[in-house]
Amino acid sequence: MRIREMMASDWDAVSRIYADGIATGFATFEKDIPDYGSWDTNHMKSCRLVAIKEDKILGWAALSPVSSRCVYGGVGEVSVYIEKDSRRMGVGELLMESLIRESEKEGLWTLQSGIFPENKGSIRLHEKVGFRYIGKRERVGNLDGVWKDNLLYERRSTIVGI
Numbered sequence: 001m002r003i004r005e006m007m008a009s010d011w012d013a014v015s016r017i018y019a020d021g022i023a024t025g026f027a028t029f030e031k032d033i034p035d036y037g038s039w040d041t042n043h044m045k046s047c048r049l050v051a052i053k054e055d056k057i058l059g060w061a062a063l064s065p066v067s068s069r070c071v072y073g074g075v076g077e078v079s080v081y082i083e084k085d086s087r088r089m090g091v092g093e094l095l096m097e098s099l100i101r102e103s104e105k106e107g108l109w110t111l112q113s114g115i116f117p118e119n120k121g122s123i124r125l126h127e128k129v130g131f132r133y134i135g136k137r138e139r140v141g142n143l144d145g146v147w148k149d150n151l152l153y154e155r156r157s158t159i160v161g162i
Contacts, residue, residue, distance in 0.1 A: 011036040044076060046106050047061075074109040076110075115150065115153060
């Protein structure tokens with residue numbers, strides 16, 4: 001398995017993996033897959049990665065800016081999605097470790113994630129790569145008529161912004 005930069009031509013595979021995540025009901029508040037142009041606009045141009053094995057994309061990770069305010073320019077929101085048949089095989093850990101390295105090369109000092117409490121796999125992954133639990137936003141969003149909590153996790157760089 002290897003990690004490489006995500007390309008626009010990967011969007012079909014990336015969006016299918018994203019759709020699988022949406023279908024779980026505990027990966028995101030999103031309900032629909034955006035077109036590539038919308039997704040591209042809402043994510044940083046750097047720090048977009050895919051995990052590949054034998055030319056098959058097994059997962060992806062990307063960062064979104066948390067704010068347009070310049071003081072938050074070094075803070076990115078993590079998205080990480082693993083193809084359903086590739087979970088629990090180390091794909092997420094490899095992607096996250098690579099995303100952390102790439103984010104630090106880009107000068108980011110903080111990565112943050114909002115995770116549904118029932119997404120135990122994502123919680124374990126984030127904790128394994130050095131994220132810490134910050135707190136819980138109770139009933140912060142509604143998904144299909146159900147109010148959902150969101151757990152906040154962050155990782156501060158040990159080499160940028162110290």
